[in-house]
Amino acid sequence: MSGTNDDADGKDDPVGGVRAAAEQLWEEDAVKLLGLILGIFALYLVGGALLDFGARQQVNLLANLFFYIGVFAMLALALNLHWGYTGLFNIGVIGFMAIGIYTTAVLAKEPALTEPAAGSIGGFGLPLWLAIIGGVLAAAAFGGLVALPALRLRADYFAIVTVGVSEIVRFTVLESDFQKMQIAGYFVGLGGGSGLILDFDPTDDLLEALGLLEPYTAFTESAGAALSLGSNPKPVFDSLLYGLILLVFLIGFYVLLRRVGNSPFGRVLKAIREDEEATQSLGKNTRRFKITAFMFGCALMGLGGILFFAVQGAITPSAFRPRLTFFVWIALIIGGAGSTTGSVMGGAIFAAFLFRGPLFIKNVVQQNVDSDAVDTFGQAVSPLISGLDPFPMLLFITDNLQQLQLVIMGLVLIYLMHNRPEGMLGHRKEEASTISLNRPERSTDSPGATPATDGGEPVDGGDTDE
Amino acid sequence: MEVIPMSDTGAGVETNAPDADVEIDEAEAHDSEVEEAAKHTPRGVPLRVEGLRKEFGGIVAVDGADFAVEEGSLTGLIGPNGAGKSTTFNCITGVHEPTDGAVHFRGEEISGMSPDSVANRGLVRTFQIARELEEMTVLENMMLAPKGQTGESLWRSVLPGLRSGIMGEERKILEDCWEMLDFFEIDHLAHEYAGNLSGGQRKLLELARALMTDPTMLLLDEPFAGVNPSLEERLLEHVHELREEGYTFLIVEHDMDLIMENCEHVIVMHQGRMLTEGTPEEVQSNEQVIEAYLGGEVE
Numbered sequence: 001m002s003g004t005n006d007d008a009d010g011k012d013d014p015v016g017g018v019r020a021a022a023e024q025l026w027e028e029d030a031v032k033l034l035g036l037i038l039g040i041f042a043l044y045l046v047g048g049a050l051l052d053f054g055a056r057q058q059v060n061l062l063a064n065l066f067f068y069i070g071v072f073a074m075l076a077l078a079l080n081l082h083w084g085y086t087g088l089f090n091i092g093v094i095g096f097m098a099i100g101i102y103t104t105a106v107l108a109k110e111p112a113l114t115e116p117a118a119g120s121i122g123g124f125g126l127p128l129w130l131a132i133i134g135g136v137l138a139a140a141a142f143g144g145l146v147a148l149p150a151l152r153l154r155a156d157y158f159a160i161v162t163v164g165v166s167e168i169v170r171f172t173v174l175e176s177d178f179q180k181m182q183i184a185g186y187f188v189g190l191g192g193g194s195g196l197i198l199d200f201d202p203t204d205d206l207l208e209a210l211g212l213l214e215p216y217t218a219f220t221e222s223a224g225a226a227l228s229l230g231s232n233p234k235p236v237f238d239s240l241l242y243g244l245i246l247l248v249f250l251i252g253f254y255v256l257l258r259r260v261g262n263s264p265f266g267r268v269l270k271a272i273r274e275d276e277e278a279t280q281s282l283g284k285n286t287r288r289f290k291i292t293a294f295m296f297g298c299a300l301m302g303l304g305g306i307l308f309f310a311v312q313g314a315i316t317p318s319a320f321r322p323r324l325t326f327f328v329w330i331a332l333i334i335g336g337a338g339s340t341t342g343s344v345m346g347g348a349i350f351a352a353f354l355f356r357g358p359l360f361i362k363n364v365v366q367q368n369v370d371s372d373a374v375d376t377f378g379q380a381v382s383p384l385i386s387g388l389d390p391f392p393m394l395l396f397i398t399d400n401l402q403q404l405q406l407v408i409m410g411l412v413l414i415y416l417m418h419n420r421p422e423g424m425l426g427h428r429k430e431e432a433s434t435i436s437l438n439r440p441e442r443s444t445d446s447p448g449a450t451p452a453t454d455g456g457e458p459v460d461g462g463d464t465d466e
Numbered sequence: 467m468e469v470i471p472m473s474d475t476g477a478g479v480e481t482n483a484p485d486a487d488v489e490i491d492e493a494e495a496h497d498s499e500v501e502e503a504a505k506h507t508p509r510g511v512p513l514r515v516e517g518l519r520k521e522f523g524g525i526v527a528v529d530g531a532d533f534a535v536e537e538g539s540l541t542g543l544i545g546p547n548g549a550g551k552s553t554t555f556n557c558i559t560g561v562h563e564p565t566d567g568a569v570h571f572r573g574e575e576i577s578g579m580s581p582d583s584v585a586n587r588g589l590v591r592t593f594q595i596a597r598e599l600e601e602m603t604v605l606e607n608m609m610l611a612p613k614g615q616t617g618e619s620l621w622r623s624v625l626p627g628l629r630s631g632i633m634g635e636e637r638k639i640l641e642d643c644w645e646m647l648d649f650f651e652i653d654h655l656a657h658e659y660a661g662n663l664s665g666g667q668r669k670l671l672e673l674a675r676a677l678m679t680d681p682t683m684l685l686l687d688e689p690f691a692g693v694n695p696s697l698e699e700r701l702l703e704h705v706h707e708l709r710e711e712g713y714t715f716l717i718v719e720h721d722m723d724l725i726m727e728n729c730e731h732v733i734v735m736h737q738g739r740m741l742t743e744g745t746p747e748e749v750q751s752n753e754q755v756i757e758a759y760l761g762g763e764v765e
Contacts, residue, residue, distance in 0.1 A: 166662055267609060
């Protein structure tokens with residue numbers, strides 16, 4: 001991948017005090033993440049400079065990156081709870097995202113109390129924050145509904161159920177019967193094939209709630225002029241602001257899932273992943289844990305879906321094909337299933353290089369190679385063979401990069417599965433506990449239970465860590 | 467008479483006396499007295515299997531197993547391959563639901579209960595092939611086991627105020643875990659992945675982990691299979707020590723000699739049925755047992 005993650009390989013043994021070691025590791029991870037993300041931004045800025053991008057384009061580029069890194073990292077984190085921790089093979093991620101955003105949309109859209117014109121559909125007009133909570137809860141509840149029967153199944157059948165369910169969700173929102181209905185006097189619906197227009201603006205709503213909309217607008221005007229962003233700079237700042245909001249959510253996800261992972265709850269989840277029967281034999285009601293973990297992950301996926309689509313202006317069923325599910329899986333595999341930090345890194349790398357990268361390269365090449373467009377494969381190949389002129393081929397490939405994107409992702413996936421199945425960060429020892437598991441210092445006089453050891457010298461980190 | 471009913475066996479087992487079970491529960495409170503009392507009075511029967519039958523499709527794996535395990539005893543369950551030992555084990559621990567018959571543990575019928583419910587009642591098993599949670603460290607394996615951890619609730623693990631409460635509990639558990647690792651002399655492996663342990667070390671870990679659930683009775687499924695002689699010696703030592711502390715053991719074993727040397731009561735199964743039970747001497751001199759082990763037909 002990129003060169004920004006050299007430090008990811010050196011897993012240094014924490015030496016010294018217990019707390020210091022833990023803190024050091026934390027620091028390390030945060031540093032790694034920050035380094036990676038800054039590296040990606042730097043790379044894109046340099047690329048933008050090479051392209052003679054104007055300030056507006058550069059800022060847009062960054063905001064775009066921010067957005068995709070944020071959403072993919074969040075979704076990878078949620079999936080990591082399912083697969084990396086609990087071993088639940090969920091390939092229906094997009095279904096839970098769809099439940100989240102559709103519920104939010106229906107709850108938050110402007111109400112229509114009289115039959116609206118054809119093509120427009122109302123909502124319940126709830127405040128956006130309430131609608132988001134509603135969407136998250138709906139995704140969790142739906143997850144519970146799926147989990148109750150599906151978790152009785154073996155792992156592979158469970159996977160089939162999840163992908164099936166995500167398609168059921170898509171076909172349900174596509175269904176014309178649900179396109180428009182009247183519920184308690186409100187004309188609401190799922191919009192059918194033409195989808196729903198999202199008539200809310202998350203950033204404006206947030207600013208208004210904070211009473212900051214006026215000063216913010218004034219700020220965008222002056223800052224826009226200072227940075228020569230051209231006329232109407234507000235959308236640029238909006239997307240940047242949204243990127244920051246996503247960052248806050250991402251940090252929230254990260255902290256939350258680290259806490260889940262490093263807890264007795266997370267320990268049981270890990271144990272279920274390893275061997276469910278053995279876990280049961282230790283008195284753990286594994287079914288309860290699986291349902292809880294699944295619902296919690298679904299809630300996070302629902303939130304991820306809301307954050308992903310809330311700023312798109314509209315949602316249509318075609319956006320909820322299983323494709324996105326597999327993108328999230330690729331992100332998770334890149335980062336390494338089971339590692340919280342790895343999930344974020346995987347999300348960032350996927351978004352920057354596999355998802356947005358090809359488009360960017362296409363722009364770079366097209367801008368810098370002076371040649372006519374090549375329409376067919378034949379036109380691209382013949383100059384290469386006859387005149388050893390690679391440019392038509394290069395142009396042809398870059399022109400079709402978007403279509404080739406999936407091929408590239410597939411190749412990367414195959415490469416990773418063969419050469420680095422444990423993900424970028426490699427095998428990590430993230431011990432599932434709220435506390436450091438080193439020998440407590442005070443327990444030298446261990447009572448009872450015949451301490452028949454040869455001294456049992458304290459293991460202060462690193463004597464068995466490898 | 468092929469099957470000797472358990473009421474015919476010696477050792478003063480009180481089979482059908484529910485009040486005996488109640489007495490044990492009270493005796494539980496004072497562990498040290500249990501041993502003392504056990505030497506003089508007929509001991510209680512924590513585990514009783516009655517008419518246990520398990521069919522898989524048309525195959526009858528266990529055909530009417532009847533036996534009881536005495537409090538504080540080291541009881542062996544032996545039999546040749548396919549005798550139905552493991553199925554009996556699985557029926558007791560809730561992995562399989564018996565087709566017929568009942569399993570009582572401390573006065574409560576546990577047949578048909580889920581494995582976790584059985585374990586939470588203090589009847590904990592180990593597996594024939596040690597089932598470590600390989601991608602977890604030895605300590606994580608140990609920390610997993612204690613039952614009733616409040617931190618096993620998602621909300622308590624996540625919410626700031628509640629989380630700090632868990633950490634105190636975790637410290638206590640951690641201390642116990644280290645103590646147990648010391649006892650089994652595998653403390654030097656504490657931070658090792660369980661998957662990297664040798665076969666024998668895994669067996670030690672599995673026993674240690676089972677003990678962390680604070681059981682009263684342990685079911686060991688071939689605990690000595692694939693363990694080298696010196697480690698076997700150690701494992702046996704631990705089992706004897708633990709028994710003296712008041713734990714009850716039921717051990718399924720292939721190795722006849724091992725059982726005869728270590729168990730005080732032996733149950734023999736053959737072709738899904740109980741062949742006989744009694745002291746090692748009694749069992750060893752039983753012709754049917756000899757025949758079964760030499761591969762002869764039992765009529």
